[in-house]
Amino acid sequence: MIITQALIYSLLAHDMWVDDALVLHYGHMQMNHSHGDEKEIKKEEISKVFCSSGSNVFEIETKELKAECDTLFIVLNEAYYTKTPYGTKRQSKDKTKMAISSFKSIESVKRINKDNSKQIFNKGLELSLTNKLSSIEVGDKARLLVTYDGRARAGVSVAYADKVRGVSDRDGRINIRIQKAGLQNIKASLTLKDDGIKSDEIIHSSTLNIKVLK
C-alpha cells in the first residue's frame, strides 16, 4: 500500500507528454513546477509504438513517432524497483539482497490528435476519449474510458492538474473538466498484485495527451 501511494504521488509529481514536434518528454509540462529533471525519452527506453490512422492500426517497428498518426500510443520498457534498507534499487526483487518490497512499473503515453480514429490498442492500461476531441473546449468535460487490455476497468485512479479527480466507474468511465487551453495531461494509475518473485506489485500508469485549442 505504501508503495502504491508513493507511486500515485510520483505519478502526480511527474508528467510524460508528446509535444507538437512529436518528442516524448519526461518531467514537468508546466515549467514552473520544474525540478530541472526534464528529459527527452529516447527510443531505447521505449518498448513499443502503435499508430492508428483512420481504421488502420499498426505497430511502428522503428519506434518513430509519426505525424500521420491520428492517435499515437507509446509503451515504455518495464522497470523493476525494489526497496531495501540501503535505498531503492532499479532491479527485480529476486536479484536484490535484503529486499523489503518491490514493484514492476509499466508506463504508457497516448496522444490523440483527431476525432474518429481508433483509440484503444488493447495493451495494458489505457485512457481514451468517448466524446469528440474537436468539440472539447475549456470548461467542457473530457469523457474518458479506462481500459485494461481493451476491456473497461473500474476503480482506476485518474489525476489531472496535479490532483486525483476520482476513480473510473463500473463501466470504466470518468469525466474530467478541462481547465486551461493547450496540451492536456491526464493520468491513470492501476496497481495489481504480482507473484512476489520478481515483484510484489505491478503498477500500471498511463497518460493521455489531448490538445484543447480554446
Next chain:
Amino acid sequence: MKKISILLALCTGLFAHHGVPSISLAGVEGPGAPLETTSSSTLPEGSLLAYLKVDHAKYKTYTSTRDGEAESSEYFMYGLGYGFNSYFSAYVFVPYYIKSQDDAFSTSGFHDISFQFVLGMKYDDGLMLTPSSESLDDMQDWHFTTSFSFTLPTGNSNATMPDGSLIDAGMQTGFGEPSFMLGLSATKWFGNDWTLVGDVSYNTFLENTYSDGSKVRFGDEFRLNTAISYMLYSKPASKLRLDFNMEANYLHLGRDIENGSGANATGGEMIYLTPGARLSYKTTSVAVGVKLPTWTNLNEEDLQQGAEGKEDYRLIFTFSALL
C-alpha cells in the same frame, strides 16, 4: 388551538439532509451539507445510514405567571436510511417528543412513524439519474433530488387529561391520520470551499376526527430553504472536515381547520436564520446550529404563544453515520 412545533420538527426532520459528506478518493471533498436545508445527496448503493436529530425549542412567554404557556420542547428523530442504488434512497424515521408548559404540564411519547423516498438527479449535458461514481468535476454539476414522504398514525392522538377530557390536538403525540409531503432540492458545489443549497417542500394533512367527535385538519405547510456552506478546515489524510453553514428558512403555515372553520391563532409565515457548523470524520458527522426567528407575520401574532415563529431560539443537533 395552537399549532405546535412538532409539525415543523417532524417535517424538516423528514426532509432535511442526513449529514453524510461526500468523501472522495482524494480526501474529504465535495459539497457541504447544511442542517435544515436539504442537500441533493443520495445514499451510496447498499449503504445504511443511522441518523439522530435533537431539536430543543425555547419559547417566548408573554406573562411571568404560571398560566399554561408553552415553555420548551425537545424533539428527537431517530432515522434509518438505505441506498437501494445510486439514485434511489429510502428512510424510516421514528420521532419522539417532550413538550413542556410553564405550569409543569407536559406531554411526551413517540409520534407518528414516517417514511421518505428520495430520487437523485443531476444535470450533465442533460438531466440524468445520479450515477454510481462521480469525479470531483462531476460533483460540481448541479444536483437535484425529489422526494415523497408520508406519516402513518402510529402515535396517540386521543390522550386524555386525568379528568378524561382530551388533551389539545396540538399536544397529542400523533396526527390521527396520515400526512404527505413532496419536496425538491438543488445543490451546487463550486469545486472549492463553497456550496449553495436550496429546497422547497409542501406538506399536507388529512382531517382527523378525535374521540370526542371534534375534527381538526392542520394547515398545509410550505417551506423554502436556502443555505451556503463554507469549508473552514479539512485534513484529507485523516478525512476530517469542518464546515460553517448559514441558512435562511422560510415557512408558511396555513390556518388549521377546526370542525369546518378556520381556527383562530393559527398559521402565518416566518423566516428563520440558522447559523451552524458540521464536523465530519470519515463517514460520520455531527452538526449543531441555532435557529433564530428573524421575521414573522403570524395570523394572530399576539395569540400564538408557543407556535412556530414565537421561539426565543431552537437549538439543533444531528448525528449521522454511514455504515
